[in-house]
Amino acid sequence: MAFESLGGNDMAAQREAINGILPFDPNELKDTVSGNIVNPYPRYEELRRESPVHVGAVDFGEGASDLNPDVPLPITVVGFDETVAVLRDNGLYSSCVYEIVTEAVMGRTILQMDEPEHREHRALVSPTFRSKVLARWEEELVRGIVDDLIDSFIDKGHVDLVQAITFNFPVQVIARILGLPQQDYPSFQRWAIELNSVAANWERGMAASAALRDYFAAVLDERRKNPADDLISELVHVELDGQRLDDEEIYSFLRLLLPAGVETTYRASGNLLFGLLTHPDQLNAVREDRSLIPQAFEESLRWEPPVAVVLRRAMESTELAGVPIEGGADVALMLGGANRDHRKYENPDEFNIFRKERQHVGFGFGVHVCMGMHLARMETRIALEAILDRLDDLKLDPAPGQDIRIEGLAFRSPVSLPVSFTAR
Numbered sequence: 426m427a428f429e430s431l432g433g434n435d436m437a438a439q440r441e442a443i444n445g446i447l448p449f450d451p452n453e454l455k456d457t458v459s460g461n462i463v464n465p466y467p468r469y470e471e472l473r474r475e476s477p478v479h480v481g482a483v484d485f486g487e488g489a490s491d492l493n494p495d496v497p498l499p500i501t502v503v504g505f506d507e508t509v510a511v512l513r514d515n516g517l518y519s520s521c522v523y524e525i526v527t528e529a530v531m532g533r534t535i536l537q538m539d540e541p542e543h544r545e546h547r548a549l550v551s552p553t554f555r556s557k558v559l560a561r562w563e564e565e566l567v568r569g570i571v572d573d574l575i576d577s578f579i580d581k582g583h584v585d586l587v588q589a590i591t592f593n594f595p596v597q598v599i600a601r602i603l604g605l606p607q608q609d610y611p612s613f614q615r616w617a618i619e620l621n622s623v624a625a626n627w628e629r630g631m632a633a634s635a636a637l638r639d640y641f642a643a644v645l646d647e648r649r650k651n652p653a654d655d656l657i658s659e660l661v662h663v664e665l666d667g668q669r670l671d672d673e674e675i676y677s678f679l680r681l682l683l684p685a686g687v688e689t690t691y692r693a694s695g696n697l698l699f700g701l702l703t704h705p706d707q708l709n710a711v712r713e714d715r716s717l718i719p720q721a722f723e724e725s726l727r728w729e730p731p732v733a734v735v736l737r738r739a740m741e742s743t744e745l746a747g748v749p750i751e752g753g754a755d756v757a758l759m760l761g762g763a764n765r766d767h768r769k770y771e772n773p774d775e776f777n778i779f780r781k782e783r784q785h786v787g788f789g790f791g792v793h794v795c796m797g798m799h800l801a802r803m804e805t806r807i808a809l810e811a812i813l814d815r816l817d818d819l820k821l822d823p824a825p826g827q828d829i830r831i832e833g834l835a836f837r838s839p840v841s842l843p844v845s846f847t848a849r
């Protein structure tokens with residue numbers, strides 16, 4: 426895809442329009458954190474030491490859910506090798522499990538497709554998210570967005586990094602790639618997060634889904650008449666087996682990409698900052714040597730994966746780590762459990778950007794591995810570079826009695842990161 430037609434002036438105008446838009450407070454949507462579980466890791470370890478694979482209901486601190494007697498007992502996996510084995514065998518373990526929730530709110534998406542349908546559909550959008558194609562956004566767009574956000578508080582000496590930066594930059598980046606107008610950012614950021622948290626509030630999620638569909642209908646119409654330099658124009662013209670995608674297929678793609686692009690990176694960059702701010706020696710090391718940023722990000726994704734659970738369904742009866750699994754059983758892969766497997770990592774609970782074992786499943790694994798991982802890595806690196814370039818003496822500065830922490834079960838991140846700093 427070519428974005429070359431977007432010139433520097435457009436970018437500057439876009440950044441100017443973006444500056445100062447703080448659509449809503451992430452605290453308003455606190456229930457989207459999906460449970461205020463603070464530390465699920467001791468429970469994962471306890472379970473893993475019993476067995477990396479469990480049959481039946483598991484209590485993670487919010488009470489075990491009721492079991493449906495008409496379906497096979499659910500499976501919970503908390504080991505690294507076992508998680509990889511499930512994700513690798515995408516014939517035996519199907520993604521169709523997502524039909525229940527995501528199809529209702531997003532429509533049919535690649536997340537729930539199996540091969541070969543999945544491969545064909547993913548190939549339509551994946552070129553846009555290759556690292557080479559993304560390179561041009563680094564300085565042109567991402568750095569500008571983060572610099573503008575920093576400008577809005579640089580004189581204050583104190584800020585909440587979640588409210589001021591991490592909650593705001595990923596939405597602006599994905600919106601530009603899709604080609605959505607800046608004045609709409611506040612609305613679709615809210616819709617994206619409400620849609621993603623449908624499990625916490627069904628009605629609100631469904632309403633957001635309908636709102637996004639109506640919103641995209643107008644954009645599609647416009648792009649058919651006036652194609653522009655963006656992913657939506659590409660999708661209305663692309664062909665699969667000689668056929669154009671129909672509108673519903675495009676809405677589904679967009680309803681997946683928007684929350685995937687908005688919420689995950691916002692949480693991931695918050696977790697990275699939390700890891701560094703609570704380990705000032707490692708923050709200093711990264712400040713001194715920026716080439717450490719990529720490994721710091723990977724370590725934060727291992728230590729605190731923001732997408733903490735992925736699901737599959739066993740298509741026939743099988744066995745995993747010697748544990749029998751009934752055909753048709755839903756399988757929950759606890760990525761946080763896999764990423765802290767004591768059999769794979771030395772001191773797994775320690776945040777250590779210098780650890781040797783860097784492989785993790787924070788972006789999933791196998792054919793459904795995160796399609797936006799290069800974008801997420803690039804955005805987060807640029808954001809951290811801007812923060813380190815412009816804010817010295819950066820440290821956590823909570824109000825008296827304020828507990829700064831990462832929380833959530835399915836999605837995890839800090840709700841707030843108050844810091845003090847001196848401007849450079």
Ligand code: HEM
Pocket residue numbers: 535536537547599681682685686687689690693730731732735736786787788789790792793794795796797798800801
């Ligand atoms: C650090 C931030 C991110 C994390 C931790 C993350 C995590 C994940 C995970 C774990 C999966 C696998 C789901 C499964 O196998 O069931 C996934 C899939 C996906 N991600 Fe991300 N993601 C991030 C950022 C993004 C961004 C920025 C985008 C795009 C704009 C994106 C788009 C997608 C898409 C489209 C899929 C589905 C791929 C498929 O089914 O083939 N993600 N992501």
